[in-house]
Amino acid sequence: MTTMPHWLSKQAFLQPEYPAVDFPDGSCITFAELEERCKRKAAALSFHGVKEKDHIAILSSNRVAFIESVFALSYLGARAVLLNTRLTIRELDYQIHDGDVKAIIYEAAQEEKVEALTAGDVSPLPFHTLTGDYTMPEMKERIDLEDVFTLMYTSGTTGAPKAVLHTYGNHWHSAVSSALNLGMERRDKWILNLPMFHVSGFSTLMKGVIYGMTIEHHARFDAQEVVESIKHRGATMVSGVSVMLEELVEVFDRDDIPGSFRCFLLGGGPATEKLLNRAASLGIPVFQTYGMTETTSQIATLAPADATRKLGSAGKALATASLHINAAEGEIGEILVAGPMVSGGYYKRDREEGLLFATGDMGYFDGEGFLYLSGRKKEMxxxxxxxxxxxxxxxxxxxxxxxxxxxxxxxxxxxxxxxxxxxxxxxxxxxxxxxxxxxxxxxxxxxxxxxxxxxxxxxxxxxxxxxxxxxxxxxxxxxxxxx
Amino acid sequence: MTTMPHWLSKQAFLQPEYPAVDFPDGSCITFAELEERCKRKAAALSFHGVKEKDHIAILSSNRVAFIESVFALSYLGARAVLLNTRLTIRELDYQIHDGDVKAIIYEAAQEEKVEALTAGDVSPLPFHTLTGDYTMPEMKERIDLEDVFTLMYTSGTTGAPKAVLHTYGNHWHSAVSSALNLGMERRDKWILNLPMFHVSGFSTLMKGVIYGMTIEHHARFDAQEVVESIKHRGATMVSGVSVMLEELVEVFDRDDIPGSFRCFLLGGGPATEKLLNRAASLGIPVFQTYGMTETTSQIATLAPADATRKLGSAGKALATASLHINAAEGEIGEILVAGPMVSGGYYKRDREEGLLFATGDMGYFDGEGFLYLSGRKKEMxxxxxxxxxxxxxxxxxxxxxxxxxxxxxxxxxxxxxxxxxxxxxxxxxxxxxxxxxxxxxxxxxxxxxxxxxxxxxxxxxxxxxxxxxxxxxxxxxxxxxxx
Known part of the structure; x- marks a missing residue:
């Protein structure tokens, strides 16, 4: 059992006045304020009957109340079931039922959908009911890395959705392993504009509280906004997929890139050589990465230094992770992964035996051990x-x-x-x-x-x-x- | 059970040509070379009968063969018992007997002492017998964080020496927690000039292979050499105690401090205000730190930003650690600590129950939670x-x-x-x-x-x-x- 102080409370103690969340309008929430807000929300949730180990869904686009809800649940020892806002009512019903969800926290825009849900006894908890003063319940002041923190349904490009279980340890080791790869500088600031209900956005939120780093909260991806943040508000890192990099390339093509911008973490499948070449020629520091919900985001990364020499590769496994190919040397085979950021399994599904998780992705290693992706096993x-x-x-x-x-x-x-x-x-x-x-x-x-x-x-x-x-x-x- | 690839092998894979160890004369050993050397030494040790879980002592001042021996033992799954070269024959006999040491690896300068040992059947393994070509045995390619890696006897300022057990996890969390505190920049280079048989020097070695960072190996502390490394060889960090800072202050007083020098990590007990003021006025970035063998070095740190405002404080606990004072608020009491870098106990001694380790140090918190040390409990x-x-x-x-x-x-x-x-x-x-x-x-x-x-x-x-x-x-x- 490995325990440590609650990440958010710790940062609120270490650097109470430091910005935890910045906004494009120049306003910010400090770590001390964020802790206070999350604990008040925990009190409201407790008043509404949320208890340790309960499964509580969040159905919301990126907004501060989402962030508050996540940590409020963690202070109560409850688990967050993160739902995709694009899901249909039928899909939501399936996940809520499958995930044994007891209550659903949601933004106003989702009200119609939530009212149409047929899944039995799920308490609706719109954000506006979670404000006000309630008696502070007992809060978890320590995190046990083995406890489950989140459930995220795999995006379901194939097969029936399954809830990936993430422990605090999965999120911790993901953040730490990423830092060992990308470095961690005092004034880093990461733009969070990917959906937090996906591991891509959620992992940025985790990095914020684990590193004690400011995140800049954007409601959604907007290339112009990203460039503004990088140029004028000191943002140093951003994650995205290739269609976002395409747009960013268009904007940066007419503009200068400041030296402080040190990482575009490119995930969500291989990018084309054409795009990578164009980004490289503009001097955008693209780190190609490979990962998925089951690996709590990033598990392999290609540094910009190797980007030209190894164009199209997803690089090598992070310090704590391992990659294997289920095939003869140099041949294409299924990618198997291991590491402390790899989920232990799916909710209510049998846990696979053994150290390695079979990703369903196909790929191969070149002579130096760099990974190249060849697509999904099922897409072959x-x-x-x-x-x-x-x-x-x-x-x-x-x-x-x-x-x-x-x-x-x-x-x-x-x-x-x-x-x-x-x-x-x-x-x-x-x-x-x-x-x-x-x-x-x-x-x-x-x-x-x-x-x-x-x-x-x-x-x-x-x-x-x-x-x-x-x-x-x-x-x-x-x-x-x-x- | 949390496992990960062997730290050194991983870095040898990720950045084979990057310097693992630099020397003042400009030469270096890359991560690939270091792995090769350590595995060859493991083969020699295996030939001499060293097996998994064996306790093997190292009695040496700082030298490359010491580093090689440490990782050679880890590749075999053996434990390193680190002996202080200043110990008398009687003291060595005690630790070798108490630590169930099976063989002792040592430098030539220790030969006379080793020959005079009376502790029964300990195989002498001078460094010069551990070169040459031997059949490669099976190597540990993964690290289990729960396995014991090192035994270090507490310095024994009071009481009989006891061997502090450090798992790989203690060393891992120590390095990671330090990075979360001090940051981790791509071109960091840490001068290792404290004895590696102490946790102070050993923890720098661990940081090197865990971060994939170059360490600059100095046989011993030499203020002029430190300044040369900082000014001309890109060293960015160094650890030391106050008498070393005194000497450094003398040298820097006549010289410029480059901006790349970003951390003097000051441990080994509180420094005087006079010294801290002088270092501050020269612009030496002193991070005062509190730690001990049982906490695998650093557990609390004061950033230079707070150095003037909180002069003489050891700061706040690292992200994964907690500090408590066994007294009423604001009063002096014994310092209790918790965290994944805190040793689980001493070899062959009963393990203390509970989360907190009583340090034997006295201290108090100010109104903002900054720790101030008041001395040893026994020295009161x-x-x-x-x-x-x-x-x-x-x-x-x-x-x-x-x-x-x-x-x-x-x-x-x-x-x-x-x-x-x-x-x-x-x-x-x-x-x-x-x-x-x-x-x-x-x-x-x-x-x-x-x-x-x-x-x-x-x-x-x-x-x-x-x-x-x-x-x-x-x-x-x-x-x-x-x-």
């Missing part, structure tokens, strides 16, 4: 007995003039079993040019059998492309083949 | 029912013109039980001036009943003043009372 296309990884084809397609985005998935085929189909966004795309590019860069069996133009690629709240929706779109006749 | 003088803390008197005495060092201890007295006796080093010290200072600054019962002049204060290898030796010196007639 088997065509005439050959394994085809969509990411490889996608990387070629985005090089074609006019193509701004590309996704590849398998389509059933009588002769080959499956064949690759490409879905492209962009302007003035010519089928001939695409086929010429493929001819030069890809073995014949990897050439897309179908090339569709789409207005937009369907993505989930983490900006991951939903491949199964592409197939649905074809069936529904929503895509045109490119001439 | 009880005079006519009043508790007197030597540190308070010492702090006054060093302000007297001519006084360079001061130590106060209790002497038996028929009337009062005990009375304070002062031992001073310095030139042209006048008894009158001393008494005038005491009159102004100290309650009458705290005035020294005896004031002795000594050529030098007796110190142990950690530079702590050995108070019991002062009493012995008086008995032996080796001190003169100041007129």
């Amino acid at each position: 296309i088997i065509s005439g007995g050959e394994n085809i990884y969509p990411a490889e084809i996608e990387n070629v397609l985005v090089q074609v003039p006019g193509v701004s985005g590309a996704a590849v998935t398998g389509m059933k085929d009588e002769k080959w079993g499956e064949v690759p189909a490409a879905f492209l966004t962009g302007k003035d795309i010519k089928r001939d040019e695409i086929l010429q590019y493929c001819e030069r860069h890809l073995a014949r069996y990897k050439h897309p059998a179908y090339v569709y133009r789409v207005a937009e690629l369907p993505r989930n709240a983490s900006n991951k492309v939903l491949k199964y929706k592409l197939t649905e779109m074809v069936k529904a006749g929503e895509c045109d083949e490119i001439e | 003088i009880i005079s006519g029912g009043e508790n007197i803390y030597p540190a308070e008197i010492e702090n006054v005495l060093v302000q007297v013109p001519g006084v360079s060092g001061a130590a106060v201890t209790g002497m038996k007295d028929e009337k009062w039980g005990e009375v304070p006796a002062a031992f001073l080093t310095g030139k042209d010290i006048k008894r009158d001036e001393i008494l005038q200072y005491c009159e102004r600054h100290l309650a009458r019962y705290k005035h020294p009943a005896y004031v002795y002049r000594v050529a030098e204060l007796p110190r142990n290898a950690s530079n702590k003043v050995l108070k019991y030796k002062l009493t012995e010196m008086v008995k032996a007639g080796e001190c003169d009372e100041i007129e």
Whole structure:
């Protein structure tokens, strides 16, 4: 059993007047104020019957009340079930039922949805009912790293959603391992603009209280706002996915990048070489990273120093983590991971035996041990007995003039079993040019059998492309083949 | 059970060509080279019969072979018993016997002592027998934080020496907690010139492999060498005790301090206000720290930002640690500590129950929770029912013109039980001036009943003043009372 003082209370003691949360308008909440607010919210939650080990859902976009609720629950020893605000009522009902949720804390914008929920006896706790003065209950002043802190449903690009259990230790080791990788400087300030109901945003919140670092709270990603924060409000780090980096590149292209901006932590799947080259030429310090909900975000990272030499790689495992490939040396296989940030399992599902967690992602190591991702195991296309990884084809397609985005998935085929189909966004795309590019860069069996133009690629709240929706779109006749 | 890849192997993988150990002559050993050397030494130790869980002593001053031996033992899962090179044969015999030591690794300079040991069947393994090519045995590639790594005997200023058990987790959390406090910058380089057989030097070695940071290896403390490293070889941090800071102040007084020098981590007991003021005026970034072998070094630290406002304080507990005072609020009491860097106990001694470790140090908190040390519990003088803390008197005495060092201890007295006796080093010290200072600054019962002049204060290898030796010196007639 490893215990330590509650992270937020500790920072409130160590640096009471230091900003815990900054806002774009220049206002801030100090660590002492944040502790006070969270404890008052804990008192309100306690008054409404929340007890130790209860599962309490939070359904909210990024806002201070979300942050307060998270730590209020931790002061009571309750567990936070983080719900995606984009979920349908049916999906919410499933997760609330599956997660044994006793009460749901939510923002006003979610009221209609919450009222429509059919899952039995869940107490509704809109944010506005959690203000006011209540008797302070007994608070947890120490954290036990083995206690469960959060449940997050995996984004569900495939299969039924399962709740990933994260202990305090998973969050602690994630934050510490990230710091050992990225360094920790006194005046660091991390922009939090990814959803906190995902591990991507939530892990930034954890870093804030564990490092005693200011986070700058943005309600959502806004490239112009990010640039303002970096240029004028001292932000040094930001996390994002490739579509965000695309937008940032556009803005920074017309602007200067200050030296204090030391990290764009790029997650959410591999970025294209085209984008990485463009970011590198602008001097944006991109750290490509690999991670998922089950690894409590970042588990492998490529430093900018290696970015050119190892373009497209996700780097090496963090100091406390290990990566393995379930295949012969140099071959593509499933990525297995281990480390103290890796979740011990899913709620109410059997725990897998053994040290290694099978990610469902495919990849390989180069001669120096750098990881390259080849896509999802389930997304792998088997065509005439050959394994085809969509990411490889996608990387070629985005090089074609006019193509701004590309996704590849398998389509059933009588002769080959499956064949690759490409879905492209962009302007003035010519089928001939695409086929010429493929001819030069890809073995014949990897050439897309179908090339569709789409207005937009369907993505989930983490900006991951939903491949199964592409197939649905074809069936529904929503895509045109490119001439 | 929390496990992670072996720290040294991990750094050898992450940054094979990065310097692990730099030397004043400009040479260096990379992380890949260090791993190779340590594994070869592990092979030699395995050939000589060293096995998992064996207790193997190291008796050596700072040198590369010491570092290699430490990690060689860890690759075999053996435990390192770190012996002080200043120990007498009788003391070594005691620790080797008490620590169940099976073999002793040592430097040539210790040969005579090792040959004179009477403790039964201990295999002598001088460094020169541990070179050459041996078959590589099975190596531990993962670290379990709960496994014991080192045994260090407490310096023994009072009582019989006991071996403090440190797990890998104690060392890990010590390094991580220190980083959360001091920050971690990419180009940090820490000078290791304190003895590695003490936790002070050993913890710097641990930081090196855990952070992936270069350490600059000095055989011993040399103020001029430290300044050279800071000015010309990029050293950013150094640990030391107050007598070292005194010397550094002398050298820096005639020289410039580069901005890259960001931390003098000052441990080993409270420094005088006079010294701290002088260091502050020169711009030396002194972080006063409190810690001991049982806390795996640093557990509380005062940042330079608070140094003037809180002069003489040891600051606040690190992020993962807690401090308590066993007394009413604001009163002096024994300091109790908790945290994942605190040793679980002593070898072959009953483990204390409960979360808190009683340090034997006395101290108090000010209104903002900053810790002030008042001396050792056992050093407290009880005079006519009043508790007197030597540190308070010492702090006054060093302000007297001519006084360079001061130590106060209790002497038996028929009337009062005990009375304070002062031992001073310095030139042209006048008894009158001393008494005038005491009159102004100290309650009458705290005035020294005896004031002795000594050529030098007796110190142990950690530079702590050995108070019991002062009493012995008086008995032996080796001190003169100041007129």
